[in-house]
Amino acid sequence: MRMAIIAFGLGVWLCQYLPQLPARGWLSMLTAASLVAGAGVYRRGRYVAGGVMVRASILLLALLIGFAWAAWRAEWRLADELPQAWEGRDVEVTGVVDELPEPSERGVRFSFRVERTAAPLPSRILLAWYRSDREGAGEDKAPAVRPGERWRFTVRLKRPHGLVNPEGFDYEAALLERGIRATGNVRAGEKPLLLDPFVPEPMIVVHRLRDAIRARFAATLPDADYVGVLIALAVGDQRAIPNEQWIIFRKTGVAHLISISGLHVSMVGLMVGWLVGKGWRRSRRRVLRWPAAKAAAAAGLVAAASYAVLAGLGIPTQRSLIMLAVIALALLGGREVVGSRVLALALLCVLLFDPWAVLSAGFWLSFGAVGILMYLLGGRLATASGWRAAIGSQLGITLATIPALLVLFNAFSLVSPFANAVAIPLVSFVITPLTLLAIVLPFAPLLQLAHWLTGLLMVVLEWMAAFPFAMWQQAAPPAMLAAAGMLGMGWMLLPRGTPARHAGLFALLPMLVWTPPRPVPGAYRMTALDVGQGTAVHVQTARHELLYDAGPAYGQGSDAGVRVLLPYLQAAGVERIDRLVISHNDLDHSGGARSLVEGVTIGDLMANLPTDDPLRDVPGTRVVACEAGTRWRWDEVDFEILHPASDEPAPNKDNDASCVLRIVAPGGSVLLVGDIERAAERSLLKRHGSEIASDVVLVPHHGSRSSSGEDFVAAIAPQAAIFSAGYLNQFRHPHPAVWDRWAAVGASNWRTDRQGAINVEVTAKGVDIQAQRDREARYWHGH
Structure with missing residues (x-):
């Protein structure tokens, strides 16, 4: 079986x-x-x-x-999809807010179950409702919605779409797993109508309770640093935890504790089961009527299920509950609880319920951790107990999950065993029970004590996270090396007395020292990243790294630096950018720069920044002007700035001051032109003429019709033209006439919004181009 x-x-x-x-x-x-x-x-x-x-x-x-x-x-x-013909159209829809909304300073995002509409819409959609910024709008607060409210909205929707980059997060897969088949905005100017303040349905009641608990916690601990952690432990909503705290949790390997995970669901079930079993044994009549072990299993399952429901029955919580239910039902049925059989049955139940679970890192880590514990405890003549068993299990899990963590996250924490030794007992047996008790008893000192203990824990975690060796980071290893590492760890964790047991460590070393292949001297690799409506281009030579632009700021405290560039660079094994070129100061090109320079070492920053720009004050980063005539050579590849020229008048538009960079190697050339418009194009033609001809061009200004004049396009005459634009962007880039103009000179057109990141390999054989959505095509992409 x-x-x-x-x-x-x-x-x-x-x-x-x-x-x-x-x-x-x-x-x-x-x-x-x-x-x-x-x-x-x-x-x-x-x-x-x-x-x-x-x-x-x-x-x-x-x-x-x-x-x-x-x-x-x-x-x-x-x-259950949104037809393409209905993308970008205003539609009136009536439905119910069916999950816990995500509030922010400017608005709120929420899942909406469609009940009535004249359009062919999916059954569940994800909406964003933002505060109007128009002068005189009279809306000084972000709109508020609550679970269970029935609204009538005018919305504008699009099919599920995410940024697709090498080793990046697949947002479209996450939406598919949640059953959300369209996303969009509540339209400004069309007054929404609240039809019913509360729709009494079982899960709606739960979400309304979660919303009330979240609001009470926030009101009890206003402006508290770690209230987001307590809310996450109480109702499973992690969105109030700032990114800075998540970085500390990941560096110390305790992120699994800061959520209603399998550990916490199991802890609640085991604690309640133990208390019920202990009390049950005090009555001979009860024991004779029903065994204490079964009473404890039933009570533990009910408690775990109640906690999971309070967490909103999110997908990770569902997996944990299914695993516990299999164990409890086996006990209640009088079956022998064989660990491997229970784990297999839990796997079957999870996949029957959610076949997309295999795409989640949490799925592999949760089943893997349980399997590792069973492996560590099985086949031993004698096993440790007490603190020795806890330490041995934690060390075993840490070692055994190293290959999986490198494959899934490109990193693992070196201080994880020590951090978990402190965090697991404090969070699981003190902070979480206090938080849950504060739900039942609205007594402020309970929450304040839980918050104080969380702050105490954070002091220790911040100290550990500050160690220079706290986290090992590297590029994602190949599958064969990862498999060898897993086998080596399995051999190393065999019982004492196994011949050459510690030799398993040597199977892990190739994965730890592996580095991804780089271009040879005289060749280079360029990746136009999918960052939405903006630009970010990574150029790699044999020993150097260059980044041209840093993508946009997305709002809500997020930008392309955090969401795209840093994860991409980490997965590619890039620890230092030798030169960051910011073409100009527009936020769709420089919005991610601050996060980038804080997250990775930058050799120098080439940009024409205002004197008061905060990027000039980044410690250890040298700022140099972007000026025509600047040249450098890396690994037999030539780089030259063609624009702007210091001997020309300042342009009327900031776009026309964009840094234009040309990269040339024996196998081919690339031209990166920022957002230049017709005036700057004429200036380039006047100074350089046909010398700007290139094999690949990043189309100026995302394909706007204010750029890409006929003479400019004809002078470049590329093999390939890359349009970096956002999906269904408000500017309607790229313009159809511009698209046709580049195609008319023989260029193959590529676009990041439909094809994901565009990878360009320039070798001695010539230029080879591939799109990320073609390299890693999945059936849900575009649906």
Whole structure:
């Protein structure tokens, strides 16, 4: 059974990596064939039980069933979609706020269950409602909505769309798993109408309670540094935790504690079960009527389920609850609780309920951690107890998860065992119980004590996170090296007395010292990143790194530096940017610069910044002017600034002051032109003429019709033109006439909003271009 469930899971996993789902006809044939084969295997298995062929047939059948199950679930969910013809159109919709909203300074985001509309809309959508910034609008506060309210809105929607970059977060997959099939905004100027203040449904009542608890915590601890942590522990809402605190949690390896995770759900269940079992044994009559172990299992399951419901039954919490339910039901049914069998059944239940769970890092880490504990405790003649067992288990989990953490996050914490040794008992047995008690008893000192203890813990964690060796970071290793590392850790954690047990550590070393291949001298790699409506381009030579622009600021305290550039650079193994070029000071080009310079070492910053710009004050970063005629050579690749020229009058527009950079190697050339418009284009043609001809061009001003004049396009005559623009952006970039103009000179057009990051490899053989959405195509992309 266990191997069959693993095969089922493998089939589910394989389906999630398809670039396209099978046609319905093929899927129906596969399902029917699996059922027929299953009946045949069952009949044959009765006579040849345990035969090799029968076992192989069962495993193959389980794999096919898992694949078909995931494919059918995906087919049904993708069918609930927003037609492309309805993107960007105003639609009136009536529905209910069905989850806990996410408030911010400028507005609120919330999940909305559609009840009535004249348009063909999905059943669930994600809406953002922002405060009007128009003068005289009379709205000095962000709009507020509560779970369970029924509203009538005029909305403008788009299909699920996220930024797609190498090793980046797949936002479209996350929305698919949540069942959200369109996103959009409540339209300004169209007055929303509250139809019903409360719709009494079971989960709506829960979300309304969560909202009230969150509001009470925030009111009890106004402006408190760690109130977001307490809210996360109480109702599972982590969105109030600032990014600075998340960095500390990740560096110390305790992020799993700052949420209603499997650990906390299990802790509540075990604590309540232990108390009920202890009290149950005091009554002989109760014990004779029902065994104390079963009473404890039932009470623990109810308590864990109640806590999970209070957390909103988010997807990670659902997985934890399913695992606990399998164990509790086995105990209640009088079954022998064999660890591996329970884990396999939990895996099956999770994947039946949520086949997209295999895309989540939490899925692999939660099942992996339980499996590692079982592995550490199994096959030993004697096991440690008490604090020795706790320390041994924590060290074992830390070592065994190193390969997985490097694959999933490109990093692991070196101080994690010590940080968890302090944090696990304090958070699980003191802070979380106090927080939960404060829900039942609205007594302010309980929350204040929990907050004080959290602050005490943060002092220790901040001290550990400040160590220069707190976290190991590197590029994501290849699958073969990661597999070798996992096998090595498995060998190293075998029981004492195993021959050459510590030799398993050597299987981990190749993964730790691996670095991604770089271009050879005379070649370079350019990646136009998908940052939305903005620009960010990474250029890599044999030994140097250059970044041209830092992407936009997104608002709500986020920017491309945090969301795109730093994760991308970490995954690529880049620890230092030798030169950061900011083309000009518009926020769609410089919005992520501050986060970038705070997160990675910058050699020098080339930009024409105002004298009061805060980027000039970054310690250790040298600022140099971007001026025509500036040249440098890295690893047999030539770089030259072509614009702006100091001997020309200052341009009338800031766009025309953009730094223009040309990169040349024997295999090909690239031209990066910022947001220059027609005046700057004429100036470039006047000074350089046909010398600006390049194999690849980053199209000026995202494809605006105020740029890309006919003479300029003809002079460059590229093989490829890259448009860096945001999906359905308000400027409607790129303009169709500009798109056609570049195509007319023989260029193949590429665009980041539809194709993701664009990778350009310039070698001695020439120029090769690939789009990230083509390299890692998934069936949900574009749906």
